[in-house]
Amino acid sequence: MNRRNFLRNTGFVAAGSLFVPAFMKPFEALALDELSLYKNLVVVQLSGGNDGLNTVVPFGNDLYYQKRKSIAIKPEDVIKLNDMQGLNPNMAALQEIYDQGWMTIINDVGYPNPDRSHFRSMDIWQTGSDSNQFLSTGWIGRYLDSNCQTCKFPYTAIEVDDSLSLAMKGQTKKGIALKDPAALFRNTNNPFFKAVLQNDQEHLDEDNLGYLYKTMIETQSSASYIQNTSKIYQSKFTYPSSGFANQLKTVSKFISSGLKTRVYYVSLSGFDTHVNQIGQQGNLLKQYSEGMAAFIKDLKSNNKLDDTLVVTFSEFGRRVEQNASSGTDHGTANNMFVFGGRLKKQGIFNAAPNLSDLDNGDLKYQLDFRQVYGTILDKWLDVNNGDILNKKFNTLDFI
Amino acid sequence: MNAKDNSLRVKHLYNRAGFGISYADLHKLSRKNTEKIVAGLLKETKDDPITLVSDTESRRQMLVQAGLYTKKNLSDEEKKIRQEIIRMQNEVSKDLNIAWIDKMINTTSPLREKMTLFWHGHFACRSNEPLYAQQLNNIQRTYGLGNFKTLLMEVSKSPAMLQYLNNQQNRKGKPNENFARELMELFTLGRGKYTENDIKESARSFTGWMYDKDGTFIFRQNLHDDGTKTFFGKTGNFDGENIIDLILAKPETAEFIARKVYKFFVNDQPDEAHVKELGDHFYAANYDISALIKKMFTSEWFYSAENVGTKIKSPIEFLVGLSREFYVTYNKPQILIQLQSSLGQYLFNPPNVAGWPGGQNWIDSSSLMLRMRIPSLVLNDGEIDFSGKADPEDEAVIALNKNATANANNAKPKSYVNANADWSKFLSTFPKGTSPLELTAFLLQPKLNDKIIKMVSDNKGLRSTAVEITSMPEYQLV
Numbered sequence: 001m002n003r004r005n006f007l008r009n010t011g012f013v014a015a016g017s018l019f020v021p022a023f024m025k026p027f028e029a030l031a032l033d034e035l036s037l038y039k040n041l042v043v044v045q046l047s048g049g050n051d052g053l054n055t056v057v058p059f060g061n062d063l064y065y066q067k068r069k070s071i072a073i074k075p076e077d078v079i080k081l082n083d084m085q086g087l088n089p090n091m092a093a094l095q096e097i098y099d100q101g102w103m104t105i106i107n108d109v110g111y112p113n114p115d116r117s118h119f120r121s122m123d124i125w126q127t128g129s130d131s132n133q134f135l136s137t138g139w140i141g142r143y144l145d146s147n148c149q150t151c152k153f154p155y156t157a158i159e160v161d162d163s164l165s166l167a168m169k170g171q172t173k174k175g176i177a178l179k180d181p182a183a184l185f186r187n188t189n190n191p192f193f194k195a196v197l198q199n200d201q202e203h204l205d206e207d208n209l210g211y212l213y214k215t216m217i218e219t220q221s222s223a224s225y226i227q228n229t230s231k232i233y234q235s236k237f238t239y240p241s242s243g244f245a246n247q248l249k250t251v252s253k254f255i256s257s258g259l260k261t262r263v264y265y266v267s268l269s270g271f272d273t274h275v276n277q278i279g280q281q282g283n284l285l286k287q288y289s290e291g292m293a294a295f296i297k298d299l300k301s302n303n304k305l306d307d308t309l310v311v312t313f314s315e316f317g318r319r320v321e322q323n324a325s326s327g328t329d330h331g332t333a334n335n336m337f338v339f340g341g342r343l344k345k346q347g348i349f350n351a352a353p354n355l356s357d358l359d360n361g362d363l364k365y366q367l368d369f370r371q372v373y374g375t376i377l378d379k380w381l382d383v384n385n386g387d388i389l390n391k392k393f394n395t396l397d398f399i
Numbered sequence: 400m401n402a403k404d405n406s407l408r409v410k411h412l413y414n415r416a417g418f419g420i421s422y423a424d425l426h427k428l429s430r431k432n433t434e435k436i437v438a439g440l441l442k443e444t445k446d447d448p449i450t451l452v453s454d455t456e457s458r459r460q461m462l463v464q465a466g467l468y469t470k471k472n473l474s475d476e477e478k479k480i481r482q483e484i485i486r487m488q489n490e491v492s493k494d495l496n497i498a499w500i501d502k503m504i505n506t507t508s509p510l511r512e513k514m515t516l517f518w519h520g521h522f523a524c525r526s527n528e529p530l531y532a533q534q535l536n537n538i539q540r541t542y543g544l545g546n547f548k549t550l551l552m553e554v555s556k557s558p559a560m561l562q563y564l565n566n567q568q569n570r571k572g573k574p575n576e577n578f579a580r581e582l583m584e585l586f587t588l589g590r591g592k593y594t595e596n597d598i599k600e601s602a603r604s605f606t607g608w609m610y611d612k613d614g615t616f617i618f619r620q621n622l623h624d625d626g627t628k629t630f631f632g633k634t635g636n637f638d639g640e641n642i643i644d645l646i647l648a649k650p651e652t653a654e655f656i657a658r659k660v661y662k663f664f665v666n667d668q669p670d671e672a673h674v675k676e677l678g679d680h681f682y683a684a685n686y687d688i689s690a691l692i693k694k695m696f697t698s699e700w701f702y703s704a705e706n707v708g709t710k711i712k713s714p715i716e717f718l719v720g721l722s723r724e725f726y727v728t729y730n731k732p733q734i735l736i737q738l739q740s741s742l743g744q745y746l747f748n749p750p751n752v753a754g755w756p757g758g759q760n761w762i763d764s765s766s767l768m769l770r771m772r773i774p775s776l777v778l779n780d781g782e783i784d785f786s787g788k789a790d791p792e793d794e795a796v797i798a799l800n801k802n803a804t805a806n807a808n809n810a811k812p813k814s815y816v817n818a819n820a821d822w823s824k825f826l827s828t829f830p831k832g833t834s835p836l837e838l839t840a841f842l843l844q845p846k847l848n849d850k851i852i853k854m855v856s857d858n859k860g861l862r863s864t865a866v867e868i869t870s871m872p873e874y875q876l877v
Contacts, residue, residue, distance in 0.1 A: 215764055
């Protein structure tokens with residue numbers, strides 16, 4: 001062991017015995033719950049309604065070219081995955097990831113009676129509700145509420161952002177939003193913040209003031225834990241320079257330094273391409289793919305890819321037929337991407353969208369998005385999906 | 400009752416009925432009894448609509464838009480015109496937001512604005528057309544203290560709501576149930592007080608309630624289903640107004656509204672006996688909202704300890720209260736939109752038709768940290784590097800903006816809040832010799848504990864005390 005590695009490892013020892021490399025610690029000393037904590041979920045949200053048909057292009061279907069005269073991706077430009085579907089050329093960075101078997105594409109995910117408003121549909125995806133139901137908690141938030149063995153810490157769910165999405169808010173527990181662990185650490189350790197919290201025992205009850213103090217205390221302890229655990233870790237990996245890649249780099253730092261966090265949430269916005277879609281969406285898909293490819297390779301090089309599952313969604317897909325402005329309008333079912341080192345079904349999971357059997361010009365969904373959530377909850381986060389989603393959903397075999 | 404005890408009551412009343420009170424006004428009012436003060440609050444409210452969005456310009460744009468909508472192939476020039484209209488609507492929507500929050504900060508009719516805010520969350524609605532959003536907001540302001548039936552009728556006929564809940568698509572033979580469902584589930588009765596069949600039948604009754612292309616309500620007889628309907632067990636040739644009457648005939652409607660009013664003005668955890676008392680009174684008063692409000696503010700339980708200083712301020716109550724308290728001027732008012740969005744209450748953009756869930760839902764680690772930083776940012780003109788997420792409805796505009804791709808996710812440059820508190824005006828409202836501890840007791844609604852007393856006792860200046868106290872978790876309560 002060289003000096004630098006030695007220092008790094010002693011740093012890990014100081015941050016908690018969990019981070020001692022396994023060979024330095026007798027196996028029986030590793031508690032079972034500590035082992036299971038190594039499974040991470042990363043949720044990636046594409047905001048604005050990404051056009052799935054120009055992302056995973058059905059180049060084998062003539063109807064696609066008939067309905068998209070000026071914005072279809074030419075067959076020769078598509079990165080072909082099989083005889084029917086292939087990736088947008090701006091996603092070239094993901095080809096290697098796909099070929100390694102680290103990526104699964106799930107076609108036509110949606111829900112009954114789809115809503116075409118951004119806000120409402122995002123609400124439905126984040127809360128996991130039916131389309132005529134209004135929930136004030138998110139699906140990950142309710143996972144936190146379930147108080148399971150693996151979700152009891154306030155830092156169980158981290159969103160790399162300035163504000164917390166509804167998906168991450170439960171009734172009694174909420175995830176934590178932070179862009180920069182060092183900044184949050186400074187803010188929760190300034191003299192004023194400390195003075196407010198000092199010797200505060202009387203507020204630890206159930207009323208609203210108690211709730212505010214509890215939130216402050218948890219924020220402070222989470223900030224310290226996250227900062228102290230992750231500050232020593234330096235990624236050797238080069239990420240592209242985009243805000244999105246930076247978010248993923250932060251997540252990678254957290255995962256690789258061994259945070260006991262289970263769920264991470266990041267987002268990329270700007271996908272509402274009503275006008276001149278080709279350039280706008282191309283740019284975003286390039287940012288997405290290059291960031292994601294770097295992230296997946298980084299995790300692989302740290303031996304974390306087997307313990308990580310990344311899932312990407314958008315609030316809806318777009319109409320099959322383009323509009324008069326070389327763009328597309330709000331639609332319904334869409335594809336989702338899953339990444340990880342231990343995927344059961346790699347590549348394309350189910351049949352390509354049927355472009356000849358439409359519902360008022362929109363794709364019909366094959367799979368309910370809550371089947372995807374349910375699969376993740378059951379098989380990856382080790383909870384019963386019916387408890388979180390309010391009814392039981394059949395699981396899928398991608399993991 | 401002595402003036403000191405009474406001043407605690409008056410402060411509580413003004414915090415809940417409005418957005419706080421100055422020390423000088425509090426001192427003046429403390430000698431009056433509750434009945435008189437409540438009567439004053441109800442009386443001083445004159446109707447004063449927002450007129451920011453121009454009627455003629457909006458209608459001109461709507462007609463142009465409607466014309467372009469029916470065209471199959473748009474020329475480049477026409478595409479530009481359409482984009483420009485979307486851009487202007489977005490900009491005017493932001494101006495409207497600022498106009499309202501500015502009105503709340505400066506109003507001399509605080510109860511009317513507070514009531515408007517209540518109805519804004521109750522009849523939650525989004526509209527991309529700022530004229531419609533302004534109309535609905537003015538309906539909620541004009542009728543917010545009047546009769547609930549009038550208010551409900553006006554809201555139901557507003558283009559904003561007809562559009563938002565798809566009544567524009569509700570036609571004879573092709574009913575759309577969205578409005579009928581939310582009318583009963585969220586606006587009047589609450590879940591479980593009606594059947595699915597009641598929804599179907601009432602949806603038929605509202606067919607033909609529409610607005611025309613310049614945004615005026617119109618009843619289209621030819622699209623209206625005038626067949627027989629059975630609703631709440633009664634059979635008749637009902638139209639929309641009949642349905643509203645039948646809904647209001649149920650005392651459950653009065654109780655549902657009373658519970659919501661109670662949760663907004665009194666306590667997140669409703670006391671069912673008090674709710675029942677208010678509901679009965681509201682029903683007996685034939686849905687006179689002022690009667691309900693008066694009953695609530697003059698009830699002894701409104702002033703009991705469990706209802707004072709125990710409610711978490713909504714982001715708007717927090718921002719408006721702070722700004723009123725310190726006479727803050729925002730030189731770059733857009734910051735108020737950023738703060739609303741980051742704190743989770745972006746006016747005119749409720750999360751869904753159910754409105755903001757409120758209470759502890761307002762608070763998570765990031766929103767609390769931001770709340771605790773805002774007083775020093777606003778009062779001391781601090782630097783803010785907070786960007787937050789875009790509202791999903793703004794995505795179209797983000798995508799239209801050519802530079803959006805490059806900037807959307809990159810850290811924004813730091814910006815200054817650029818606000819001025821009028822400290823001399825603030826301090827002049829206090830008598831000479833006011834101590835930091837007295838100031839603290841005035842600024843905070845929860846009872847002071849030893850820790851706070853010790854924290855401020857080391858403080859010499861009133862100004863630094865004020866910044867410190869407003870940054871405390873206790874200041875989040877009202």
